[in-house]
Amino acid sequence: MDNEENSLLDHITQGEYKYGFVTDIEMETAPKGLNEDIIRFISSKKKEPEFLLEMRLTAYREWLKMSEPRWAHLRYKPVDYQDIHYYAAPKKKQELQRLDEVDPELLQTFEKLGISLEEQKRLTGVAVDAVFDSVSVKTTFSETLEKLGIIFCSFSEAVQKHPDLVREYMGSVVPSNDNFFAALNTAVFSDGSFCYIPRGVRCPIELSTYFRINAARTGQFERTLIIADEGSYVSYMEGCTAPMRDENQLHAAVVEIIALKDAEVKYSTVQNWYPGDKEGRGGIYNFVTKRGMCRGSHSRISWTQVETGSAVTWKYPSVILLGDHSVGEFYSVAVTNHHQQADTGTKMIHIGSHTKSTIISKGISAGRSNNSYRGLVKIIKRAQNARNFSQCDSLLLGDQCGAHTFPYINVENKSAIVEHEATTSKISDDQLFYCQQRGISTENAIGLIVNGYAKEVLRHLPMEFAVEAQKLLSISLEGSVG
């Protein structure tokens, strides 16, 4: 880990956002704007069954009646939803069977990102379902997973091959009218990932998806559905980078997780989308709905997120604790620098008895950014002996940033035990000088302190992710002191 910390310096000094490049690939793009015809176009492009088109249209009609939420501690220019292409896919000449059939430029892009599929395949033992501009390009390791009966494929493929599962579970955790962005996603989602772990199966590898936004003014509407059948286990990782752009790019993803009896799902995210430049120009708008449902007793869902990117983040990975003795966890590090804004947190809804939830949120704000934690702990009347522990810490660098905490606690059952702890601290000049006096540069000292501060969350990440996340934290804070 220390070597990692040492090499951070090199990364830090590189300065500007590292992944800012654009790939030139012919797109097949729907005209700008949104109406029922566009939705029918998307659906027919994807050869979807009738029920899905109906779902999209219903969601669209509901969306029309809704308005963009304004309660978050965020400020941004309104999004023009008619100025967005809702469908874009890399042109395919034929069905791809082998890696060398993939567009070489596409492969190069992955390599720049450090996600060479071949390398991934050979060295890391991670199955990668690489999502490039909405359409999945290649799924690896599927054979290994197939033997265990695990389904891990693009959402579109799942719609074709496993329509019953999609029909049963899609929208069961995040209904199409749940919120403005979820409704929009349901109406226009392009692709995403699908994962089903059969009863009693422990998925032997970390499942991982890399998302990347590429085409200009192309909204990204990913849809992820993870179903863990009784007694199964899966660890799922999602990581993102995006190229530099001047226009704001909208992203409104939906992730649904269902854990049946005794099942466990770990969902980890390292989010590093283009945050805009130092003056706050450009950057991704990230409006995501992530929610899991612990349906069966003794089931468990945990969200771990490291959020360093995006100009605006609006994201509350939540757990509905329906099954008795089910457990929900939320571990989060959210970094904002320059003009970034984040309003993020979680909701833990306790319905079953003896349900337990843990919330550890670590906000780090620097520059002129604003970082808010917003969380709800709700314990309904029938939830006997529910427990929650929340810890929300804020770390400030400099004196022009903001950290805010909005905890909502709603307890209707007297047997509940709910704890909430919160701290706010600052990296002081004294701390930095102390480190410097021992030979540690300011940038490295910040890396050291920030990683120490975030340790409690980072340790919940899978190993390969933790290393990446450590680097990211320091890169994101580059230039924040000085």
Added chain:
Amino acid sequence: MLIIKDLNVSIQDKKIISGLNLEVKAGEVHAIMGPNGTGKSTLAWAIAGNEAYTITGGSITYRGRDLKELSPEERASEGIFLGFQYPVEIPGVSMTNFIRTAINEQRKYRGLQPIPAPEFLAKMEENKKLVGIDSKLTNRSVNEGFSGGEKKKNEIFQMAMLEPTLAILDETDSGLDIDALKVVANGVNKLRSKDNAIIVITHYQRLLEYIVPDFVHVLYKGRIVKSGGKELALELEEKGYEWLKN
């Protein structure tokens, strides 16, 4: 080794040190004494390179290099160590991780590879024994929740780990009981060699019974008003500082 010439230091336009001269040669131990607020700590911080302390005149050269040209971390890597009067707490960063990072950063500056793990561990064990701290302490976050005595011992521990060529100890003895004082003195004496120099800033003669200085200087109103041998410390203990004020 260390040559300070006609040094002037200000904090936010307030002049603290004016016209200070001092030379410290390798192998020497210097004690700097004086009443409160005369600039003892300021001198230490100026040598270490804290930005809040502006050098408005004169120079500090260390082994022929003008320290003005070097950042605080570069000065540290050049072998200057400051034992803080009030060591800072750094939550979340374990002592072990902190000291290993510091050692490796300094090694990098000197063009060396990171310290091999077995060597590092052996050094840790040796120095923990030297200052009488146990693993419980080194596994904790830097100075977090340490008692006053533990913090001071920890400064000496870090000094022993980093093996500086010039150590400046800023009132490391204040608030220590006699046992802790002996530990501190022990650590300092171990560092003492013909190649290293030590500057001890203290109010009390007591520490100098254990760390016998070659020179004692009295700092008053930002300059050295009297220098002498170790007997000067005894004289100060007896007479106070009043007699020097004229």
